[in-house]
Amino acid sequence: MDVSSVDMAAAAIASYEHWSSYRDFAKFHIEQAKGYKAWLAKQVNEKTGKALAKATTHSRLMALKAFVFWLAGQSGYKSRISYADADYFNPSANDSRIATARREKKVPTIEQIKLVLSKMPTGSDIEKRDRAIVAFTLLTGARDNAIASFSLKHIDLAGRQVFQDARDVRTKSRKTFTTFFFPVGGDVETIVRDWVEHLKGPLVYGPDDPLFPATKVGLTNSGLFGALGLSRNHWKNAAAIRRIFKSAFEAAGLPYANPHSFRDTLAQLGEVQCQTPEAFKAWSQNLGHEQVLTTFTSYGTVATKRQGELLSAIGNSTGTKEPSVSEPDPETIAKVVTFLQNRAT
Known part of the structure; x- marks a missing residue:
């Protein structure tokens, strides 16, 4: 464990x-x-x-x-x-x-996360890193402890993917899998691409150097300990990443959303975007889940507000027209997948 x-x-x-x-x-x-x-x-x-x-x-x-x-x-x-x-x-x-008991989680929307990204400063290398961490978390759904241990060699911009190699990366249960960039917008992907190019270019980082380097701390000009820039060391844990998220959301005037909540955001996005069981299975695997039911039961809960909207829509459409066979409803597909998975077990 x-x-x-x-x-x-x-x-x-x-x-x-x-x-x-x-x-x-x-x-x-x-x-x-x-x-x-x-x-x-x-x-x-x-x-x-x-x-x-x-x-x-x-x-x-x-x-x-x-x-x-x-x-x-x-x-x-x-x-x-x-x-x-x-x-x-x-x-x-x-x-x-x-x-x-399962209680409704506070899950940030894609729009809220993009607002946070737009408010984050990019003047220094540390500020660029912090913004790239938030963008990378949305782009890949990676867990914060894994993010703290990624090296440059694990990200492939050309293939739009990240290799979560358990030999080097602190993945959950030490599973090894490949994550492709989620379709959350070119603006989010651009932030990550610019950061990687900044590391490889001006900062001259190599394949084994951290993707998100820890902060270098030392004596400042005022004689006090403070941030001096970026080191070439990985973070030992994810505590600093959670602090970055907390500060970023507070600066944007939004309630704090921890890095793990982005996985809920992506799971809910997948329920809307995926039009076939195969597509949702691929989406689930991209989150590192071996069983699609894990995505449904642990991350795929429909928010209360959305639940009300869906029920209202169903009530309003009753008796108006027959559902189109050629346009399958994602919610129905999700229920069918859950039913089949339960029968298999």
């Missing part, structure tokens, strides 16, 4: 150990699971001062359940812990429904 997922599981186990005063797991009893659940329900978020979110408590309990279930099969614990003991970490059915 991803390092962040491992860290979350480790944090959950550490939280339990702290509560139990580091009692030996060989002395585990189901009453400890009940006691920990009661204690966890009373905890508050240190930043907000409010009770822990249901999703937080749910993820911690699920991590502990998985750990105890695994422990029950290990030497030295088999006779002390049963597999059924892990079930005592289950949250209540109501809490589980609240924690796992």
Whole structure:
């Protein structure tokens, strides 16, 4: 699993150990699971001062359940812990429904993203890089951690594609795949092209140099630490990229949209643009999804406003004319694909 997922599981186990005063797991009893659940329900978020979110408590309990279930099969614990003991970490059915409920995401539109790009300055190399990062995220739908690790050799402007090579790029689940530029407008693609040419030309970057170099920090003329330009190093994580997005959206007067939300934007665009199941499958693969259902269920939710518009349109068209067989509706195609996928599984 991803390092962040491992860290979350480790944090959950550490939280339990702290509560139990580091009692030996060989002395585990189901009453400890009940006691920990009661204690966890009373905890508050240190930043907000409010009770822990249901999703937080749910993820911690699920991590502990998985750990105890695994422990029950290990030497030295088999006779002390049963597999059924892990079930005592289950949250209540109501809490589980609240924690796992799907809620509408705040997804930026293509127009909003282009507005952000138009407001971003391009005077310095750092400003050019920041603008190119936002444009590249929309153009490729790449995840922020992958973007932080791309090198120049991974982008092919002539082929209009990016090779997400897991040997070098920090892709999710370390999958290797090719992403072609999404049809989001020539203006967005031009920003990325100009940036790559700027790296290869005036800045003399080579194939193994980062596509989006980290900021070089050092002593400025004022004697304080600050940005001195671009380094030739990759970012170690995506924290800086998320800060760039936050600043860019705030400067444009729009609510913050994180880099990952652009993938939702592209998934929703695909539902409208793709006219055949094959086309949407290609769109899904371009996002790095092996199963088209992943795109539908995790990214393809119809926004509430759009849902109302579609239902109104259906109601207004009732009894007016028969639907044209030669003009298939993308929404209908999506439903058919989902139905067939469900039958296959």
